[in-house]
Amino acid sequence: MLEIRELSKTFAPDKVNKEIALDNLSLTLEEGEFITVIGSNGAGKSTLLNCISGVHLPDAGRIILDGMDITFWPEYKRSRYIGRVFQDPLLGTAFDMTIEENLAMAYAKGKTRGLLPGVRRNETRLFRDKLAELGLGLEDRIRQKVGFLSGGERQALTLLMATIVRPRLLLLDEHTAALDPATAQRVLKLTRDIVLEHQLTTIMVTHNMREALEYGTRTVMMHNGRLILDIAGPERENMTVEKLVSLFSQRSGSGIENDRMLLG
Numbered sequence: 001m002l003e004i005r006e007l008s009k010t011f012a013p014d015k016v017n018k019e020i021a022l023d024n025l026s027l028t029l030e031e032g033e034f035i036t037v038i039g040s041n042g043a044g045k046s047t048l049l050n051c052i053s054g055v056h057l058p059d060a061g062r063i064i065l066d067g068m069d070i071t072f073w074p075e076y077k078r079s080r081y082i083g084r085v086f087q088d089p090l091l092g093t094a095f096d097m098t099i100e101e102n103l104a105m106a107y108a109k110g111k112t113r114g115l116l117p118g119v120r121r122n123e124t125r126l127f128r129d130k131l132a133e134l135g136l137g138l139e140d141r142i143r144q145k146v147g148f149l150s151g152g153e154r155q156a157l158t159l160l161m162a163t164i165v166r167p168r169l170l171l172l173d174e175h176t177a178a179l180d181p182a183t184a185q186r187v188l189k190l191t192r193d194i195v196l197e198h199q200l201t202t203i204m205v206t207h208n209m210r211e212a213l214e215y216g217t218r219t220v221m222m223h224n225g226r227l228i229l230d231i232a233g234p235e236r237e238n239m240t241v242e243k244l245v246s247l248f249s250q251r252s253g254s255g256i257e258n259d260r261m262l263l264g
């Protein structure tokens, strides 16, 4: 359902400090696959998600979603099919609008209903039910401005907003990295529940090797803009963090400089 063919992206190509962020990277996702992506600092993980969502255009290669060549589509057009949650809880929601208004905006995605839709009465019930499923009590705070929510509450809300209209593809870019460990675990479990409930095809970038193996159905590892490991099935089930560290060193030809991959 998602096919990334020989994707390349270099930043500042004419400068001495040019950065090859993606180097001829190919990756295919089947419907319903939940991939976790791990890699060293600057490996190109965010650039990959940015090219898929349309924040950056690649220099070469193709991105095919559901048979549509979206490589050069503008970001707003892709957002009808792609939901995204960022690392920063301040992104993804409008802090000066209420929870309900934020959800109405997300729910209106892809529908022609004006820029700032009001909330319809039958939608309030739906939003309350959906919020109740998060188990954070947000259904009782539906008229409160999002700016008053904690980081974890905002990430849970952003996750709900990204999935309230079922996306064809869900992109999660270290969406729990800025949260305290207990809240991060809670949001990760919510993520798993939502992905399973809607059978969403998902790419989750994480800096944490244990999480990369614990969540999802397949794990890929990136280094210098390339994929250096791609595991699923029994190979992944039998994988440990220690083995993953050793495979990273073997395949990348370097040790792990990024402590976050081991800690966290």
Ligand SMILES: Nc1ncnc2c1ncn2[C@@H]1O[C@H](COP(=O)(O)OP(=O)(O)OP(=O)(O)O)[C@@H](O)[C@H]1O
Residues within 6 Å of the ligand: 011, 012, 019, 020, 021, 039, 040, 041, 042, 043, 044, 045, 046, 047, 048
């Ligand atoms: N907008 C940009 N302008 C210039 N260089 C960029 C830009 N975005 C990313 N890069 C560079 O491209 C390379 C890949 O960056 P990217 O953010 O994709 O890596 P990452 O794997 O997400 O890293 P991290 O885990 O450290 O966030 C890095 O060398 C980075 O400095």
